[in-house]
Amino acid sequence: MSTIILIFIIFLGGAILTFLASALKGILKEVLFLASVFVPVVLFFTNISIGQTFSFQAAGFAFQWGITPLSYVFALIVAGLGLMAAIYAVSAMRNKENTGFFYFNYILTIMSMLGILFSRDLVSFFIFWEIMTWSSYLMVVYQGKDVQTVGIKYFIFSAVGAYAMLMAIVVVYSLTGSMMIDSLVQSFPGFSFDMQLLIPILLLIGFGVKSAMMPLHVWAPGAYSHAPMAYSSIFSGALSKMGIYGMVIVMVSLISHIPEGHWFREVIAWLGGITAVMGTLWAIKQDDAKKLLAYSSIGQLGYIIVGVGIGTPLAMMSGLFLAVMHALFKGTLFMVVGAIERQTGTSNLTEVTGLIRKMPWTFLASLFSIIALAGIPPLGGFIGKWMLYESLIVSDHYLLVIVIFFSSTAAFLYCYKFLFGFFLGQEETEWSHVKEAPAMMVVPMLILAVSTFVLGVFPGLILNPINEAMQTLGYANTQGHLWEMSVIFNEWGNQVAMQPIVYTIIGIFLFFLTFLTIKGYKETRYVTTKDISSSGEVPKEHENLTFSMNFMQPFFRAVEPLMRRQIDKYYNGFANGMEALFDFTRRIYTGNGQTYAMYVVIFVVLLLLLKTPFSDN
């Protein structure tokens, strides 16, 4: 039996077995859960080679599964983050209700994401896409909060996206007679102009929804923040990347072959830019860390969309690299919030303060991830950001680069808000009981956080597979010309060499750390956060000095006009209008037999009157 099919059978069987085992006491379900994530992933890394395929026929369609260099990059994200989040989830979901249900959907999501990446034909792509949609939907409503608003909104947007994609798929099938992605790519340049426009637009709607692109993003804040954090970590980290994956295929393999492709790229890139700005601004405004991260995810995905949209070699590289990085740091951050919520019972930034001494490892993980998120050297986020800026500058996108820069500068605000809100500030007695999260939660976070550092110093580790993926997409080899193991170049030949920089930074840091620590170390003693200079007054133990309300108020006074219009309101208005309209159609069925009889008569009369179109010739 082919390993490919074996992987999916293990996933599916594992999901069902785990679900069944959840009725039993003991750790059987956890073991099964971990096994059914680990085993296929290990099989994937050991037994699957690029280009190996598996084909079969069903329902009159040809199916083909196999991995390409491009999907391999994304499979790295899914498999890596999936594993880490699985370990985390076992500990995080312990003692929760319905863990079997959680594990079931978790495994299905991982399976469907790998399935999407394996699919070489559109039908199985769509099937896995939909499985991913509903399994993630079940996770969004899992905690039972706002299910009728947030959950339904997520599903409506997903359905609209998926159905747009489905329409594109059947249209492609009617035009080419084949469901293979390759045959779509080959015959696309020969399509009529209408189809060349229609198909990418429909596909991009589908992918845009999942990657939370403006104006299709409104589901994301609620969905990301309502799912359990162990799941949000792959939801935002990996699942949204499926949209990016599809977008890469559309932007590169389809759109670059049509004469109007240039405009497409501009529009998508600008949508990405606006997404980045709006996501960032709204993220700053949030007081709930989950919401903050959700909006931040939207913003970060905006950068990735910009990179993919611009589509020059450097931009594409940056898009894919940022996709990997975003998976790492956003995955970690959602885990951090989950850990904090588990230990303190809330994820509200205005309530929790001063956890740094209670949860130092969690703090370390989030510090790394935040630095990576903010794009500050020497962590990996910087590499992606740098390549993005350079590609925009080199390709003459004057305004877009400013927009992106604005957004990533503003991102510092919520980065600081996140760290300050949770870990810094006054250590209130309310939280003095808080302990560090269990090791099974902390270790995955730290592994992911450290890998952002490793990728920052040696971006070539991940740029190598990205380079191979891009070569199969038709780009030239960029190794040595745009990147080396730890050096990145722009297309004008300017470079950033990470190794000397990192060594210098470490050197300076160690020097001053020693300087600050060594002399008089014994004299320096730790004092509590109540012992501060406050004009001579000494704050009492229970006096709350925490500053966390209206945290970035001055900033909002300045950017208020930008945030006055919310696209969400328009959607809600539309939905309400529709409901009212449908309430009206409901009244067609009056419940009165006479009316119904009259309908029959009217029907007959109308048909008799209109019979002319029926009469033969």
Next chain:
Amino acid sequence: MESIWYKILGAIITVIVAFIVGLTYMGLSRKITARIQNRKGPPFYQNFIDALKLASKTSAIHHGFMQHVGPAFMMITSIMSVLVVPILTGDQWFSNLNFKGDLIFLLYIMVFGPLGMALGAGQTGNPNSAIGVTRGLSQMVGFEIPWVMALVALMMQYKTTSIVDLINIQQEQGVWLMFSSPFAFIAAVLAMLGMFRYSPFDIVGAPTELASGPVSENGGKYLFTLMSSNSIFAFAKLTLYVDLFLGGASNIVELLIKTFAIYLIPMLYGTVSPRYRTEQAIKYFWGWPLFFGFLALLYAAIF
């Protein structure tokens, strides 16, 4: 191995020079401000005395690890920027990391320290510090935009993102960029007002209101490190302006003259201005500086 020690020695010399020059400039600025306000003012070497005093003191307390290492983070930024910015053109001793990082890298490494510092300030638990930090970050979003616009304009116009290349271009053409890209220069200078945090943009530290804001819980060696870091950073920024717009400097005297000339701008503007509130500051930066930034981009796009 020879070259690495050579480089490290060069770097140390650079940092020391930057430290001395920065402190001197600060002292001079205190003197000049005093003179404008019709006071006598402290001697220009007062800052050296202050630094020495702080360095020799032992700190009695700290508020935790982040606060402990905050000044070290700040130092990373200052020293990294001074190493990446070319100090003297064509000089082996001061080449440091000039070719290892470009403008975008510089922009980002410049926020590394303030953020680390902000984390340290956050851990002290002093509300004033946190308030100062939020103001500082907000203001940063304000002035970064025109500043980046100016830089992007330069990068696009001359098709390079390397500072060294920009200096070379100025020397080849014989025209300073402040004349060949005037709008970018204006936008950059206006942004610089915010970058130096002199009045009217000193609400971050606001000595009378916030008790110096972010630095308020630091004393002794912490404060010394912060102070020296500030002076090094100031020197780095001034040198960057000189490199970008005034054609760089080929010897130390030229460098001093040019940097001091640039330094006078925010200092003098500050002495005659009252203080802006944060949102006023942001709106200020998104007014004329932004307009000049757009002009600069337009100029770069056309030429």
Next chain:
Amino acid sequence: MVGSPVLLIAIPLLAAFVIPLIGMIWKELVRIIPGLVLAYMLILSATLLYYVSYNGTIVETIAGWQAPWGINLDFSPLTGFLATLMSALGFLVWLFSYRFKRNVDFEPAKKYFIFLMLLIAGAIGIVITGDIFNQFVFIEITGISAYALTAFYTGRNSAEASFKYLMMGAMASSFLLVAIAILYSQLGTLNMADIASKMHTMNPTYKIIALIFFITGIGIEAEIFPLNGWAPDAYTEAPGPVGAAFAGIVVKAGVYAIIRMIFTLFDVPGAYDFLIAIGLITLIVAETSALRQEKLKRMLAYSSIGQMGLVIVAFGIGTHEGVFAALFLMLNHAVIKPLLFFSGSSLVFNSKKKQIAEMNGLGKRMPLMAAFFSLGAFAIVGLPPFAGFWSKLSVLSAAANEGLLLIIVLILIVSVIEIVYYFRVVNRIFFQEYSKEQSVVPHRPRINAMVAMFVLAIAILIIGFYPDAVTGILHNAAKDLMNTDQYINNVLQLGQSLTR
């Protein structure tokens, strides 16, 4: 050969009359006999279907009168498929309602099973008969038993619903009779194959009028839009399993009759476009109405109407793929909708008002029922890997092959609405808190009902994961419907090609 197709009609009719007599011997037999009959019918029709798919259509003449003059039964891949489907569903409905009113009262149960048998006999008769008047008779049989089943609970609302149904049914009958009269006066025959072969000789005006009357008459049974006013009430008031039988059996027969008219009997050029138009209107009106319903069964009723609209659209596409897709949809609908009706009626079993709002938190109290309902909801909105997905895909790809992009868009928009109202219910069941004051008291269904639902659920999964299990049969059936000449030849045994 296990038996001939005529048994499919004769045996349930016979059973319906024998049941009260047998009931006098042993009351339990009233429940057992229908099951045995339906099981036999299922085996018979399945065997016959297997036979005809290799050996060609069976044409059974009744009482020795040859085709144009006598009544004949036509058991082709298409009609056989539908007959098998109906017997299978009938069996499941019986299984679900085996203990119906068992400990309460004997009389209602007797009536229930009698009318159920009549209903199934009538529906199968509509499908396999080859005579148009005979078909009318079967429509009447089906109708009458359906009215009776609607009024089963003998409440005020049931009576009203039944009366509406009856009134509409009466109108349907009159239209049908007029149409048949027109046909007979013009062509002098009542045999469908004969009519089909002579149709080109008919005066176009008469032809149109006859067709319109036919469509109106049968459209009432097939729940076409302005004619389906009875349906929501009837579904709501009838017992749960009857709703399933309506959705799975009666409506299918009605749709079959319309399709037979348009595909085989009448060669009216615009009819296919008419099907698409009327199907779309039905689909849109029904699904939008379903969105704001408060009662569960009523919502399911509208959803059922909408699905039938979609089936009609798919038939209206008129190509082999279209017909295949329509049959696939019918199959899926026949599998999924009964599951929804069964599990839904179990969920709200103890409720007086049967409202959706009362279903909060039932997922924890009745996990299996809730899971079945959710499975049905997932399947019917077309989420892979469940059954509904494949039919939706085939409808869309059939439409795309004909370039009907607007139809695709409309179908997909409606699907989104469908998703909304189904998932609102699923959300309530699973993810909202159970409250003692507002929610329904849980009811534990009997093992037989469980088995019935389990069979349907398994069927959904099998079709979902392995659609090829049914596509062969469906392709045969679709081929059969498309080939009018074959049909006429089979019945009349003319042995020559007829051109319309």
